[in-house]
Amino acid sequence: MDFEYHYSEELEEFRKEVRAFIEEYAYKEPVVPPDPVKLNPEMFVRGKELSRKMGERGWYAPAYPKEYGGGGLDLGHCVVLAEEFGWIRREHRWPGSTEVSAIHTGGIMAHGTEEQKRRFLPKLLLGDWHGAQCFTEPEAGSDEAAMKSTAVRNGDVYIINGDKVFVGGEPVGGPRPDYLYWAAVTDPKAPRHQNLSAFFIPADLPGITYIPLNLVGGGGGQRWHIICEDVRCPADCMIGEENKGWLVTQATLHLEHGGGGHLVTGDRTEHRIIDYCKKTLRNGKPISSDPMVRDLLVQLYIEAEVGRLWGVRNFAMAQGQIPRIRYTGTQTSLHRKRFSPVKGKILLDILGPHCLIDDPELQILFGEVELDVRLGEVTHVGGTPEVQQIMMSRAMGLGRGATRAATGQQ
Numbered sequence: 417m418d419f420e421y422h423y424s425e426e427l428e429e430f431r432k433e434v435r436a437f438i439e440e441y442a443y444k445e446p447v448v449p450p451d452p453v454k455l456n457p458e459m460f461v462r463g464k465e466l467s468r469k470m471g472e473r474g475w476y477a478p479a480y481p482k483e484y485g486g487g488g489l490d491l492g493h494c495v496v497l498a499e500e501f502g503w504i505r506r507e508h509r510w511p512g513s514t515e516v517s518a519i520h521t522g523g524i525m526a527h528g529t530e531e532q533k534r535r536f537l538p539k540l541l542l543g544d545w546h547g548a549q550c551f552t553e554p555e556a557g558s559d560e561a562a563m564k565s566t567a568v569r570n571g572d573v574y575i576i577n578g579d580k581v582f583v584g585g586e587p588v589g590g591p592r593p594d595y596l597y598w599a600a601v602t603d604p605k606a607p608r609h610q611n612l613s614a615f616f617i618p619a620d621l622p623g624i625t626y627i628p629l630n631l632v633g634g635g636g637g638q639r640w641h642i643i644c645e646d647v648r649c650p651a652d653c654m655i656g657e658e659n660k661g662w663l664v665t666q667a668t669l670h671l672e673h674g675g676g677g678h679l680v681t682g683d684r685t686e687h688r689i690i691d692y693c694k695k696t697l698r699n700g701k702p703i704s705s706d707p708m709v710r711d712l713l714v715q716l717y718i719e720a721e722v723g724r725l726w727g728v729r730n731f732a733m734a735q736g737q738i739p740r741i742r743y744t745g746t747q748t749s750l751h752r753k754r755f756s757p758v759k760g761k762i763l764l765d766i767l768g769p770h771c772l773i774d775d776p777e778l779q780i781l782f783g784e785v786e787l788d789v790r791l792g793e794v795t796h797v798g799g800t801p802e803v804q805q806i807m808m809s810r811a812m813g814l815g816r817g818a819t820r821a822a823t824g825q826q
């Protein structure tokens with residue numbers, strides 16, 4: 417019996433169209449570094465142009481409604497796009513982002529007014545804008561609600577003051593973001609979680625200072641310490657209602673944690689590592705012939721598959737195909753964050769110090785292995801594993817909420 421999924425003729429035709437587009441615009445050789453921080457500014461600009469070209473076809477945000485600049489395409493077309501662009505990214509021949517980031521659209525989709533959706537979404541969904549998600553502050557990371565940034569209404573503007581850290585995502589030396597997705601306190605007297613608002617601040621307003629941060633791993637690009645001093649942000653750039661910003665940031669973080677799901681993950685280095693170990697000889701034998709190596713590769717494969725399948729499940733839930741479970745995004749994120757240091761260690765155990773070399777002549781798999789080992793312990797992006805664990809237990813009805821319910825505490 418054939419259990420393979422077969423695409424319709426129409427979808428196979430669509431695949432040809434996508435592939436022709438890709439071949440027309442992709443670099444002919446693998447030149448795009450796996451670490452986005454190392455993308456040179458010229459490639460970054462080219463990548464943005466390509467995102468726009470995808471946007472013109474409705475391919476940059478294929479599942480989003482057409483009236484906001486999305487493609488309005490069905491699931492089959494989205495899968496084909498995800499597969500084809502996943503493949504070209506793995507070949508290191510595509511310099512730009514191949515899909516809109518739900519981190520930036522999620523808050524607007526869930527809480528923006530109709531006017532804001534029509535004003536902001538086309539710029540995002542057509543690949544015109546890229547921005548920085550600015551939630552973390554020097555004294556407010558895991559405890560995001562402790563943020564001290566302020567936004568004070570003054571006529572038709574809010575005066576923004578405060579600083580954010582670890583935010584951004586451009587290549588080193590590349591252009592600045594187009595907007596800052598910034599959360600700030602708008603009612604200092606209100607209780608935590610009811611005192612914040614969220615803004616899309618135009619990133620070139622006077623009073624904004626950008627200080628680059630030199631991190632072990634940028635997690636997607638150059639990270640900044642950004643300071644706002646009396647920045648006059650138009651009041652109609654506030655997303656959602658005043659003092660409801662916590663809900664806006666939570667909608668965003670749910671998607672960042674993986675709640676929206678993934679059809680095809682673009683970073684499946686595990687398969688390529690397994691292939692590398694089969695084909696590369698050590699002492700005259702394939703690396704994979706060592707039983708210890710084989711055990712580690714199986715572990716690598718299983719964990720990667722769990723992540724992939726949860727991504728597909730979360731996608732089906734987000735599309736309303738199967739009932740939702742509350743903890744899915746957190747579960748996926750927690751799994752990824754626990755697996756990431758283990759993966760780094762497995763690579764070191766199998767390949768030794770060779771993993772750490774990023775010299776173009778000597779690196780393994782175009783630098784993907786060095787990047788995975790280096791980023792293994794960088795699990796802070798989007799919330800640490802400890803915090804994900806707390807969120808997971810709460811979503812399962814354990815932890816703080818459950819104690820309150822059991823003891824009758826308020």
Ligand SMILES: Cc1cc2nc3c(=O)[nH]c(=O)nc-3n(C[C@H](O)[C@H](O)[C@H](O)COP(=O)(O)OP(=O)(O)OC[C@H]3O[C@@H](n4cnc5c(N)ncnc54)[C@H](O)[C@@H]3O)c2cc1C
Binds near residue numbers: 549583631634799803
């Ligand atoms: C590469 C990178 C990219 C990032 N990108 C962005 C971005 O684009 N936008 C943005 O807003 N932020 C971004 N961040 C910030 C990230 O969200 C924070 O680093 C993260 O939330 C943790 O905050 P913190 O660094 O202040 O650590 P802290 O909150 O100070 O935590 C320090 C340690 O204490 C532990 N801890 C804290 N509270 C508890 C608790 N209640 N129980 C048990 N353990 C606890 C943490 O798990 C951690 O190990 C990025 C960070 C990195 C490293």
